[in-house]
Amino acid sequence: MTIQAGVQPQATHAFAALYTEVQQFYAHQMHLLDLSEGESWAATFTEDATFDVPTLPEPVTGRASLAAATARTAAELSAAGQRHRHFMGMFHVAERPDGAVSVRSYATVYVSRIGGDSQVHRVCVCDDVLVRVDGALQVRSRKVTRDDLA
Amino acid sequence: MTIQAGVQPQATHAFAALYTEVQQFYAHQMHLLDLSEGESWAATFTEDATFDVPTLPEPVTGRASLAAATARTAAELSAAGQRHRHFMGMFHVAERPDGAVSVRSYATVYVSRIGGDSQVHRVCVCDDVLVRVDGALQVRSRKVTRDDLA
Amino acid sequence: MTIQAGVQPQATHAFAALYTEVQQFYAHQMHLLDLSEGESWAATFTEDATFDVPTLPEPVTGRASLAAATARTAAELSAAGQRHRHFMGMFHVAERPDGAVSVRSYATVYVSRIGGDSQVHRVCVCDDVLVRVDGALQVRSRKVTRDDLA
Structure with a gap:
């Protein structure tokens, strides 16, 4: 499943x-x-992106809903004197026949208390489908799972 | 030791x-x-890969042994209601004269309790030698050290 | 702000x-x-690099000062039976008109007690300016902020 197996330099550069x-x-x-x-x-x-994360009671659709959910979280963190930090990595990238790009990655969320300590908040897996709009990548769908949930 | 110092575009693309x-x-x-x-x-x-990690009493050789060691760990984690997540990064990649590839990286292992919290389990350094078999990379040797061990 | 939007293959390869x-x-x-x-x-x-981190009482300038600050930290850690591990990622890389390279990244510092456990020590954001000297990248300025500080 390694992408480059037996392929040409041009393909590896792409x-x-x-x-x-x-x-x-x-x-x-x-x-x-x-x-x-x-x-x-x-x-x-x-x-029209869909965004399915365990933190939200149901999947969210569209930018306005995404921005609203983020604003709520930001307000709660600020009131609690905390900061979150989203550290992603371990990207596995696969082009699909339809031109979209599937990306599986790991995401660690850290929480820091202002004036206190920092620790791991959540450990997640993120399954995205990216598409290219006017030349730039955008997320069309995101599904996040959390390691601490069954 | 930065790889690209003074080299040509073709080398940097490779x-x-x-x-x-x-x-x-x-x-x-x-x-x-x-x-x-x-x-x-x-x-x-x-x-015939060799796999030397502090968790195992002695280095393991070959795929059957690797799969067996992994199955044991998976069973233990499942019985304990836990999940591990291996987050690697900070890759330093160097081609060797014999065509093999040396990779030093950092690996954080997180542990999550199902229905509980997530935290750092281990912080490790991973020294691998990769070789190309039928066009795809494979690990020929792995040596892992853990920061909490002397 | 995605770098590759609408650009040519040559630019994306660079x-x-x-x-x-x-x-x-x-x-x-x-x-x-x-x-x-x-x-x-x-x-x-x-x-003549400048190095501005919350751990130091004031910004440090130049290699000798950098090496001295690092030696002090290494001695303190050794005396305390601890190890630090600096895990960076989430690099955002932007070439500037003057040829320098701006890099924003996240840096998690882990601390391990020899014979004990490992945990998150600090969660930081690192804003660097890199320049090329004799073909190799070097840091000209670094500013680090910590999530646990106001």
Whole structure:
């Protein structure tokens, strides 16, 4: 399942370009989230993106709902004197026949108490489908699972 | 020791291809491990791979032994209501004169209790030698050290 | 803000080369730090680099000061029977018009007690400016912020 098995240099260079673009994309997206820039963060999803995470009672659809959910979390964290940090990695990137890109990754969420300590909050797996809109990657669907839930 | 110092674009493109292939390889390998797909995980090692980790009383050799050790750990975790997650990163990749690839990386292992919390389990350094078999990377030797051990 | 939006393959290949070089650079730099190789670590900064981290009472300038600060920390950790591990990721890489490279990343510092447990020590954001000296990347300025500080 290693992507490059037996392929030509041209294909490996194209994979390198995609893989690094994906890494840059997630860094940018999570920097926005952790800066509480909810509107800009929501704009890294497609207009009709679906977002399915255990923290929310049901899947959310669309940028306005995404931004609203993020604003609520940011307000709660601020009131509690806490910060979250979303550290993703271990990206497995696979181009699909329809041109979309499947990305499975790990995401650790850290929580820090201002004036206190930092610790692991959640350990998650993130399954995304990315599509290219006007040349840039956007998330069309995201499904997050948490290791502490059955 | 930065690989690209003074080299040509062609060399930097080849390095980018190798570096991203290595990242994809580790993501795939650890996804398999964390999914308890021990046989598929073992197949990412060479037939005669050596595997030296502090958790095992002595180094293990060969895929059958690797799969068996993994199955034991998976059974123990399941019985304890826990999950492990292997998050690697900080890859330093160096091609050797014989064509093998040395990779030093960091690996954090998280443990989550189902219905409980998540925390850091182990912090490790992983020294691997990768070789190419039928076009795909495989681990020929792995030596893991743990920060909490002398 | 995704770098590759609408650009040509040549540009995406150049970005892949830079992005992987940056990742390799940080892996190498932090491996040196965690091995307590302070002099070699300091040599990954420019001669006149500025280093602004919350742990130090004031910003440090120059390699000798960097190496001295690192040696102090290494001695304190050794006396306390502890190890630190610097795990960086989530790199956002942007070339600047002047040829320098801005890199924002996340850095988790783990602490392990020899014969004891491992846990999160600090969660940080690292804002660097890298420049190329004799073909190799070096840090010209680093500013680190910690999530647990106001």
